[in-house]
Structures are given as C-alpha cells and as structure tokens.
Amino acid sequence: MQLESAEILIVGAGPAGSVAAALLRKQGRQVLVIEREAFPRFSIGESLLPQSMQYLEEAGMLRAVVEAGFQYKNGAAFMKNGVYTDFDFRDKHSEGWGTTYQVQRADFDHLLAKEAEKQGAEIRFRHEVLDIALGQPGGRSLVTVKRPDGEQYQVDAGFILDASGFGRILPRLLKLETPSNFPVRGAIFTHVADGIGPRAGFDRNKIRVTVHPKHCNVWFWTIPFAGGRCSLGVVAETAFLEQYKGSPTERLQMIVAEEPSLAELLKDATWDTPARQIVGYSANVDKLWGEGYALLGNAGEFLDPVFSSGVTIAVRSASLAAAALKRQFAGEAVDWQADYGTPLRRGVDTFRAFVESWYRGGFQTIIFHDRQQPEIRRMISAILAGYAWDLTNPYVKETARRLAALEATCELT
Numbered sequence: 113m114q115l116e117s118a119e120i121l122i123v124g125a126g127p128a129g130s131v132a133a134a135l136l137r138k139q140g141r142q143v144l145v146i147e148r149e150a151f152p153r154f155s156i157g158e159s160l161l162p163q164s165m166q167y168l169e170e171a172g173m174l175r176a177v178v179e180a181g182f183q184y185k186n187g188a189a190f191m192k193n194g195v196y197t198d199f200d201f202r203d204k205h206s207e208g209w210g211t212t213y214q215v216q217r218a219d220f221d222h223l224l225a226k227e228a229e230k231q232g233a234e235i236r237f238r239h240e241v242l243d244i245a246l247g248q249p250g251g252r253s254l255v256t257v258k259r260p261d262g263e264q265y266q267v268d269a270g271f272i273l274d275a276s277g278f279g280r281i282l283p284r285l286l287k288l289e290t291p292s293n294f295p296v297r298g299a300i301f302t303h304v305a306d307g308i309g310p311r312a313g314f315d316r317n318k319i320r321v322t323v324h325p326k327h328c329n330v331w332f333w334t335i336p337f338a339g340g341r342c343s344l345g346v347v348a349e350t351a352f353l354e355q356y357k358g359s360p361t362e363r364l365q366m367i368v369a370e371e372p373s374l375a376e377l378l379k380d381a382t383w384d385t386p387a388r389q390i391v392g393y394s395a396n397v398d399k400l401w402g403e404g405y406a407l408l409g410n411a412g413e414f415l416d417p418v419f420s421s422g423v424t425i426a427v428r429s430a431s432l433a434a435a436a437l438k439r440q441f442a443g444e445a446v447d448w449q450a451d452y453g454t455p456l457r458r459g460v461d462t463f464r465a466f467v468e469s470w471y472r473g474g475f476q477t478i479i480f481h482d483r484q485q486p487e488i489r490r491m492i493s494a495i496l497a498g499y500a501w502d503l504t505n506p507y508v509k510e511t512a513r514r515l516a517a518l519e520a521t522c523e524l525t
C-alpha cells in the first residue's frame with residue numbers, strides 16, 4: 113500500500129478541522145486534512161455565537177466570513193405561551209464580539225475550507241479515514257485512508273487532530289465514548305422560504321427559540337437567513353417525535369401547528385425543502401486527548417443544540433489544540449490535560465449546566481420572569497453569546513449553583 117507522511121493529519125474539514133488547519137499553517141506546520149465528503153455539503157448548526165468570531169479572526173478567516181453576506185445576528189429571542197423575551201449580545205458582561213452571523217453551513221464550511229487551503233493546508237475531499245493505528249515508533253500514527261476510487265493508502269502522521277464531527281472516528285476506535293446523561297433527543301428540521309413580512313414584528317437578527325405550549329422540554333428554532341429564508345426545526349425526546357406519523361416534513365408541520373405563535377409566523381411559508389431527522393446526537397467521551405492525538409469539536413463532546421454552542425466549542429477546541437501544538441513543536445513539555453482537556457471542558461460544562469436547567473424548566477423560569485436585574489441579565493447574555501469560559505462571570509464560575517439560586521429567587525418574587 114502506498115505510504116506518505118504528514119506532520120499533522122486532521123480528520124474532517126468542518127469548522128473545527130478547517131480552523132485548526134489554518135492556525136497550524138500560520139505556525140508553518142505541514143497539514144493534511146482528510147474529508148469524506150465533497151464540499152459544499154449540507155450540515156446542521158447554523159446559528160453562530162459571537163465568541164466564535166474571535167477564533168475565525170485568529171485563523172485569518174474573518175474577512176471572508178464578513179464579506180460572504182450571511183445574515184447578521186445580534187442576539188437570541190425566546191417565546192413561551194405568547195410571552196417574548198430577548199437578549200442583545202452587545203449588552204453583555206464579557207469583553208469581545210457582540211455580533212455574528214446565521215449561516216447556511218454548506219456555504220460557511222466550504223468558505224472556511226477554502227480559506228484553510230489558501231493558507232496552504234492540503235484538503236483531500238472525498239477521501240475517508242478508515243483506521244488510525246496510534247502508538248507507532250516516535251509517538252507517530254499510521255492512518256489508513258480510502259480514495260474516491262476505492263483504493264487505500266496510508267499516512268504516517270506525527271500528530272492526529274480528530275475533527276470528524278459525528279463520525280467520531282477516534283472515540284469509536286479507542287472506545288472512548290461514554291453514555292450521555294441527557295435523555296435521547298432528536299430534531300426534525302428543514303429550510304423554508306419563510307414569507308415572514310415586516311409587519312410580523314419578527315427580528316431577523318436573532319435566533320428565535322419557541323417553547324412548545326404544553327411541554328417545556330420540546331422547543332423549536334427559527335434561524336433567519338439572508339434572502340427571506342429560515343432554518344426551522346423542532347427538538348424533543350424521541351418518544352415525543354415518534355408519536356407523529358408521516359414524512360419528516362409532515363411531522364414537522366404537525367408539531368409546528370401546535371404552537372400558535374409559530375404557526376402564525378410561518379403561515380405564508382413555502383415548504384420547498386424535504387425535512388430531515390437526526391436522533392441521539394448527544395455524546396460524551398472519557399478524555400479529549402491522548403498520546404499523539406486530540407479530539408476537536410463534535411468528535412469530542414456534543415451537548416445539545418438549544419444554546420447554539422456547537423460551532424463555538426468546535427473552533428475554540430481548534431484554537432486550544434493549535435496553541436498546545438505550537439508549544440510541543442517548540443520542544444516544550446505540554447500537559448495536554450492542563451492545557452487542552454481541562455480548559456475546553458470548562459466552557460462545555462458551563463453550557464451543560466445551562467442545558468440541564470433549560471430542560472428542567474428552571475432557565476425558562478429565569479428568562480421569562482418579569483423582574484430581572486440588568487447586571488444578571490448581562491451575565492446570562494454573555495454566556496448565551498458564547499463567553500462560557502470567562503471566569504470573571506459568576507455564572508461561569510459556579511454555573512449550576514447560581515442558576516438554581518436565581519431560579520429559586522424568581523419563583524419567590
């Protein structure tokens with residue numbers, strides 16, 4: 113079998129893989145990215161958080177993203193039984209970007225991959241990683257790849273960044289996966305020509321999360337795009353979704369019809385794209401790194417879509433891993449747990465506590481409460497904007513305890 117070598121091999125050219133590739137190219141490293149699909153390809157995860165802009169900027173991709181004409185985003189709106197509340201991400205506790213974009217991921221991911229290529233990364237589309245044998249002499253790995261014509265070859269790689277998303281190649285090969293502590297949930301989603309006129313009072317600069325009128329653990333997203341289109345989806349436990357029969361589009365339409373404000377908002381929508389369903393996406397792993405490899409983005413942990421944290425975590429992981437590799441290549445001893453695993457998990461755990469509180473209903477009690485202290489709202493706004501690693505924010509430092517205390521206060525007043 114043909115054998116090549118690479119300094120760093122990245123599996124997957126999603127946001128985690130492309131940003132990591134660009135950051136490593138900036139350090140002068142030789143980077144080979146193996147991507148199973150041809151781009152542009154569909155992907156879910158369309159509402160970005162402002163914190164992600166910092167990493168796109170670091171990777172030298174910001175200008176291309178800004179110039180691409182994606183829908184501007186400045187916050188998140190929530191709706192429950194006719195009550196509306198929203199957060200403006202420019203009004204937040206943490207320093208940093210307060211705005212971002214809502215993106216069709218086919219275009220966004222393609223753009224990031226092209227930017228990584230411009231910076232000298234080699235991306236092989238329609239090549240699939242089949243196997244990774246870690247622990248070769250010198251801490252190297254032997255990666256088996258299938259070409260589009262079915263032929264296989266091997267790459268002798270100095271370091272592996274697994275950015276394979278839900279492909280989760282190394283967690284599966286190394287049996288690192290641990291069951292998620294969330295119930296099994298799924299999503300049914302589509303894109304529509306939304307037909308939402310200006311009089312609907314709909315803020316296209318914000319994602320809207322609408323809670324089902326009868327079930328606080330069932331919610332819908334509407335993510336406006338530029339050009340009068342919207343991403344629309346529902347998230348619920350699989351047992352709930354299974355009650356609805358028919359095609360994914362029919363099932364989504366039936367569930368949307370149960371929420372009066374959403375049904376009204378979308379009354380003129382053209383459902384021109386068949387809906388899709390994805391289930392059981394939440395995943396945990398024992399560890400986010402090991403000898404000769406690190407797990408980036410969804411290849412590591414994936415929580416839940418409710419706070420749109422996935423791409424931000426993916427690009428943050430790319431930035432942390434690239435920084436650790438810079439030191440490693442400079443000959444420094446890198447403690448991957450202290451420099452990568454622990455700092456990455458800190459933000460993931462902040463979001464995890466928010467997600468748990470959301471599904472228990474506590475976070476909904478907090479945000480829909482009619483008397484809210486502006487300073488506390490600014491702290492919550494910062495986390496919703498993705499600043500889940502900012503330890504000056506008490507809701508990052510002690511997330512679960514603070515949320516529980518705030519919920520209790522809201523219930524008393």
Ligand SMILES: Cc1cc2nc3c(=O)[nH]c(=O)nc-3n(C[C@H](O)[C@H](O)[C@H](O)COP(=O)(O)OP(=O)(O)OC[C@H]3O[C@@H](n4cnc5c(N)ncnc54)[C@H](O)[C@@H]3O)c2cc1C
Binds near residue numbers: 127128158408409414
């Ligand atoms: C229902 C739902 C809604 C979501 N909404 C949001 C949202 O609004 N905002 C947000 O930020 N996040 C959202 N997310 C999360 C978001 O989709 C992910 O967190 C994000 O795409 C992770 O990026 P990544 O680069 O880690 O992986 P991906 O974007 O999944 O990229 C992985 C790449 O690896 C490739 N690959 C896989 N296996 C192999 C292999 N063996 N060989 C070669 N290549 C391979 C794949 O083809 C893919 O291109 C949502 C997730 C779900 C399930």
